[in-house]
Amino acid sequence: MKHSQEDLLAGGAARPSDRPNEAFLQVRDLKVHFPTDDGIVKSVDGLTFSLQRGKTLGIVGESGSGKSVTSLSIMGLHKRGTANISGEIVLDGQNLVTATPEQVRSLRGKRMAMIFQDPLTAMHPYYTVGNQIIEAYRVHHNVSKSVARKHAVEMLDRVGIPQPDKRVDDYPHQFSGGMRQRAMIAMALSCDPELLIADEPTTALDVTVQAQILDLIVDLQKDFNSAVIIITHDLGVVAELADDIMVMYAGRSVEYGSSREIFAAPQHPYTWGLLGSMPRLDRERSERLLPIKGTPPSLINVPEGCPFNPRCAFAGLNGDLSTTERPEFREVSPGHHIACHLSGEQRQHLWTTEIKPKL
Amino acid sequence: MLAYIIRRLLGAVILLFVVSLVTFSIFFLVPRIAGASVEDMASRYVGKTADAETIRQMAEKLGFTDPLLTQYGRFVSAIFVGADYSTGPTTVHCPAPCLGYSFITQNPVWPDLVDRMGVTISLAVGAAVIWLFFGVATGVLSALRRGTVFDRAAMGVALAGVSLPIFFTGLLSLTIFSYGLGWAVPGGTYVNFAENPLAWAGALILPWVTLAFLNAAGYARLTRATMLETMNEDFIRTARAKGLNERTVVVKHGLRSVLTPILTIFGLDLGILLGGAVLTESTYSLPGLGKYAIDAIVNNDLPKVLGVTLVGATFIVIANLVVDLLYAVVDPRVKYS
Amino acid sequence: MRKQRLVTMVAAGAATVMALSACGGGGGSSNNNNNKGGGNPSATGPNAAIGKAFNPSDKKGGTLRFANAGDWDSLDPGDTYYAYSWNFIRLYGRSLMMFASAPGQDGAKLTPDLAESKGVPSEDLKTWTYKIRKGVKFDDGTPVTSKDVKYGVSRSLDKDIFPNGPTYFNEFLDLQGYTSPYKDSDPNGLGLKAIETPDDQTIVFKLKKPFADFDYFAGMPSTMPVPKAKDTGSKYKEKVVSTGPYKFEKVELGKSFSMVRNENWDPATDPNRKALPDKITVQVNVNPDDLDNRLMSGDLDVDVVGSGVQPAAQAKILADPNLKNNSDNPLSARLWFTNINGEVAPLDNIECRKAIQYAADRTGYQRAYGGNAGGEVASSLLPPIIPGAEKIDLYPSKDNAGDLDKAKEALTKCGQPNGFETNISYRAERPKEKATAESLQQSLGKVGIKLNIKAYPTGDYAKLYAGKPDFAKSNNLGMMVFGWAADWPNGFGFLKEITDSRNIKPAGNTNFSVKDPKVNEAIDKAMTEKDENARQKAWVEVDRKAMESAYALPGVVAKGLYYRPKNLTNVFITDGFSEYDYLALGVSG
């Protein structure tokens, strides 16, 4: 008999954060399924994590692993009827999954805000930047336009837009990509959100701008003391920013741990793969890229056993366990969880002899 | 912007000049090239037993014997300074803008056109308001309720609206509403607005609705498609992420960008329609520009045809210009220099 | 060349897909089958208004509502040429002579109107004198004099200002260079020498050439009096001064007009008009299908164009006995025929033309026009409803299906025993003419005459193609499908235009092919015959001669389908116009 992850979690003592009362955001066994003509797309299939105020969580994973779907569920931005959402998303004690759309709406923008992947398309082309920030502020604050405008100028100033009192009347197309992302951040932060989700905030930007934006997010987080989720498929991005890192594969968490642990002693072969494909500034280009072979799995027919098994170089090491039984998400060291059939020794051996030298 | 407007206006004038040249050629040059003699062209304006001499005189009177350039010059000069022509006992001055006078009815074309324009404008603008409202509303609702019974029904009706020609829906509506139920007055009873606004609206209600139905159908489909596309745009998600309520998201963010392409098409459609809603006007026997054009063509009354063509072209050129300028107002990304 | 009258009437016939099968004397090819009691002479039901008045009444009052799918060429009596206009104009104008307001053939007879009696010709038929009735007034009360008639005719000569009307007066009057009263040195515009007005009641017409049927000319609307003081030339049509029982109330050209009783019309001076309705309204440029619907729903009384209903309504009427009972399906003075072009070899040889006459399957021709119901097989040019017309069948065949042996015989005589090849043209927008060409292609093919079918645009058919001899010759148009309707239901009105070779112009002809001095001779003889009966016989002779020379292949005499709304009274088809008689109509509702 197969065990579902849920059973294991319900019965197990090991959870990333077992202190619900202290965590600002609690996601428990979140499932987001899309019924389509081809079958049910299990974009997120039993995800559990939590986040404290003032902390930063990095969610890492390949394209299609369910990062955006997760963040959109937190924000309540999935269209009604298209997504089947189950599990719990508890924001400061309130379960967003069971809350009415109106309740979630009132939280959006105010208590939780989001910065999107592509700043080029995320702003309305027909309204000025200022206008859009003002709008964001006034939804939740009953103030006059001029007050809101002053606030918008301030926010633009905060995110480092030069001459904010002038640029506030510009249209998005008059901004550069980086400026647009800054403006998006200004908009997201305009109501002092307690939770900020940044979904790949820098992928559309060039490298120097990326660094600036990330620095900005870190600075602002400190100022506002918000909880931040930074989503990326590039481990390097979160290396310095995140307190904790969650690695996602096929809609599930495969490894969870503090940023330090994940980089110093990663335990999951998938994480090894991610690290292998991570660009590092201190290495030669030819050596450093070790892309994970194969392609991400179908989310309609997720492989039996460990979903990563078709791509895992070590899948055969424990007989046919990897292809028949789903690995339990267990704590391997304090605060460090993985879902893998490999034993501690096996992982230790592989890491030191095969993986680490190549990185 | 001002420079741009001036440049566009100049362009429009040149365009109209070219249109006049081309239409003039089509009606006066092409038949000659095709082998019609001056007498052939004149022969349709005299009685059927006319002898060669009468035909020759008529050709001369109509100016067909002059070189074509002279004829064209006369046509253009009439537009700017007017022209004189004989009505029998007196010589009548056809004041500028004189688009010539009908060979057959001997009436100056321009006053006729002005008279007819009222009908066409009433028809076009009335129908346009209806179709814009219902078309866009249906499209938006359909898009927001995609896949529901409402959506399917609305799109089914819209498909019928786009595919059925107006003379079919028109005659059908006349049969049902005028003759069957007696709710609406039948065709051919147009009354000026100034004379009796109620009768005016009464005579126009069926044509309005029918013409609006046809266009609303297209607009509903277009709106629905654009709306569906827009509601998937990132900026809509951003708007929702701000915590805006759904109505604001749909109206302020969604509809705003949907309306831009629709207004463009609307402007052009209206421009074309103002040049004469040919089928609607003939179906409902409304004495508008379109019907005028048809009658002129049937009677081979070249100056009338030329006049309607020019007026129609002018409407389209103006509509184009207005739409282009409006675009700059509506879409800040568009800049004219 | 002004084709409007021809165009309308012929086009109208084209719409006649099929018609009442019950009508037309049942047998098809009966001799002289005219509308005098033709069809079912029932008091009600189909064809009840053919040959006699349906729903006869003297009740005055009500509004008679006309509508027109197109528009008048002009309301000006000097500038109009549509048959329906000449029918309708009698409501507001009085010409010297007119077609009597009477059912069937009686309606094709001329009767004095403004004149006291028929014209009195001189011995040489070149001078015609009319006496005008006393007491006739314009609608403003001024008495009508012979000078007003002269002025009316004089102005109609000016084709610059009045291009629409017929040109018979231009052609026949001894103008001596006179062109227009508007360019007249006489301040009263009466400088025309060809018309004399010795006193206010007398008018004398002087012709260049003798003409026995001048009374028909005197019946043209251009002899309606026009007061010089009120003449505004080409604008007169907006405010025509009436002499008939109705005068114009409101005219919106291109849209509608209405007429009310003319209190200056004195019935004592007018034996011809009942003037039943109090008011007459007319809408123009009405959608033709809508118009039919309105007739059937009782929302309109008369389709003024008088060419019958559209195919859609026709189908409805024929399918519904109730509607059918309110319809009439009369024969008209309208012939579908095909010209045989003697300019194109080998058709310059009469035997080859005869071969076509023999070989043609006329029932096929008839089928092209909707079969027995769409019209009757014609064996000569003159339609049977024209007074005096006689059956002439020079190329008979069993069941009209063609006589192939005779055709082959003729071909041999022509020196083309195996047949020959030529082109046949038709008007592109007319499916029935196409069907005609195809039918002929088939039947002539049986004797080796191979036809290649060519289509030309309807609008320019006479002007640039078939009616332009140069073009027809150089493009080898050996046969040209065509149709013709009479200006008047008499031999002159029907035959002269399509058979007199002296009329043939470089372009825009109505006679495409008939070129025979013998026909011209017969025409001249008929035109100068004083006795009416003898004259009718003389025109039959023209018909015979034309058939002998075999330049025209007669096809079908057309019928139209007319709807007669229930509230019309005093309804009948007049052979004068092959339409309902608009002068007689009244309304019951």
Ligand SMILES: Nc1ncnc2c1ncn2[C@@H]1O[C@H](COP(=O)(O)OP(=O)(O)OP(=O)(O)O)[C@@H](O)[C@H]1O
């Ligand atoms: N509305 C939807 N209907 C069906 N499938 C969906 C829907 N939204 C997302 N998915 C599927 O869910 C999976 C996860 O998508 P998601 O956008 O979360 O990926 P991601 O991890 O954010 O990838 P990327 O790094 O490319 O942004 C994808 O396979 C996607 O196709």
Ligand SMILES: [Mg+2]
């Ligand atoms: Mg994503």
